[in-house]
Amino acid sequence: MFEQARDELLTLRDLLRFAVSRYHEAGLFFGHGIDNAWDEAVYLLLQRLHLPPSRLEPFLDARLTSDERADLLYLIRRRIEERLPVAYLTNEAWLGEFRFYVDQRVIVPRSFIAELLREQLAPWIDDPDRVTSVLDLCTGSACLAILAAHAFPAADVDAVDISSDALAVARRNVADYDLAARVRLVEGDLFAGLGSRRYDLILANPPYVNAESMDTLPDEYRCEPEIALASGEDGLDLTRAILAAARAHLQPDGLLVVEIGHNRDALEAAFPSTPFTWLDTSGGDQYVFLLHRDEVP
Template sequence: MTPLEQRTGAISAVRTLGTAWALAAQALQAADLDYGHGCASAEDEAAWLVLHAAGLPASEAGDFATYAHQSLTAQQALQIETVTAQRIATRQPLAYLLGEAWLVGLRFVVDPRVIVPRSFIAELLDEGALDPWLTEPPHRVLDMCTGSGCLAILAALVWDDAQVDAVDLSADALAVAEINREAYALQHRLRLVASDLWASLAAAPSQAYDLVLCNPPYVPTASMRALPEEYRHEPEMALAGGADGMDLVRRFLHDAPAHLSARGIVVLEVGNERAAFEAAFPTLPAIWLETELHAEGVCVLLADDLRLAFAPGAGT
């Protein structure tokens, strides 16, 4: 019996969620995996996997104890054992092995064509969270670098009168976003656009956006080289941001003013790269927002500030 079989082989014999969770968590913990694709620990991933196999939503993980004594079929237990072994052997994110990711309690279809949804922006897309900078509910919303479409969908669900555009350069990503758009029946309000940033979007007052969301590639080259194996299964173009992580951010912000309404705002995620952002845009005022998982990974940029910073001769 191989070491992997020793760690996972007992799972298929168990018949309750709680026992399967304990064995799966123990096996994952022993494998020294890396987390960060929707879960922070082996215990969290094991709970998600066991709930999935039992046909329960991952949003129930917080109440997992309620289900600990629920029975598992032999087939469900075997699925948990198999996926646990795959997670350890391949180091793929669990989201890819299950074909789903969960963000603020909502399910999205994912596969290796898209980055696993985990944007800090998601928790800000709740009624009232952006009110200090949105003078009224947005009529037109853009999700730039949409990937799976999760942020665009969340925005459409929060502001049910808004028209939402979701842009990505990757045709593969847009194919996944289409699956998720259909799952939430948003074909009439959510438009998917293949574009290299702003290239395919009209810069006209009637097409201006009140709210632009952007979770771009922002991982610096040096950090890309040091990424754990789990992250190497994701599309490189969704992560790599050039030498300082700001290559795409520079292009995005330079042309943003022409596409914003008079009081439009940009909500931009840069993760751990606040210092790099401030070095790249020293004169651009940014309002840094605290989220549950990151104190300074997301900022709000105002249309007037962007127009001033990127005016001809401004030197930004």
């Protein structure tokens, strides 16, 4: 069918229809920022053709060159046969208006903390200029570290990851935003490489997938580094480690903000005396918690 498409499909409209049909036929999973076949196919084709991402209509009936058709069909085929998330095919992911380079060395950026940073964590932080030090644990592509640097212009940001491969991607993104003077990349296991440093704000979007869920993940998620997903039997191994050490790395009035996926009930059962504040996000109030330093267990 792909050989026929190369010879018989001529326009962007043709390729878009073909992609959506093949996506549905293949039963692809959509969970990396785009939740349906149509929107993903539109994004992939427009991005690859270097066309404005919000301007589909003027180009629908534009004819494609044979090289363009071959290139687009190659990407559609890879998306289907390899189950690659579209971000790995385009080497880009977006959090709001911020674009990040990504490849299979890092998880595809997706975090409710990004929404909270757009609002500078108001009302929990009343004056963003008073935040002068931020730590981003499990930084991956450095997306949250970069958002934090923009949200808190007076802050220096340490961005930590255990993976040297992830930090290579992070370094590229930090350079793209010209933030090398303010964002320091640190290779290490959580707080291990930070000495006695203390921070006004610690952010963490750690691995939080439990063992049962890891066994049933769609193939698209299995293309991502397992080290960025799995976190023990109940999904809380990394969160426990963060809670155990965070107090020693927070300023007296510092804040800890951690994303934990679908593990709110398990976390509250494990720490019944801890007064977690659950922050409202577009997904609800069960995914991100906040603690003041003196509330950290």
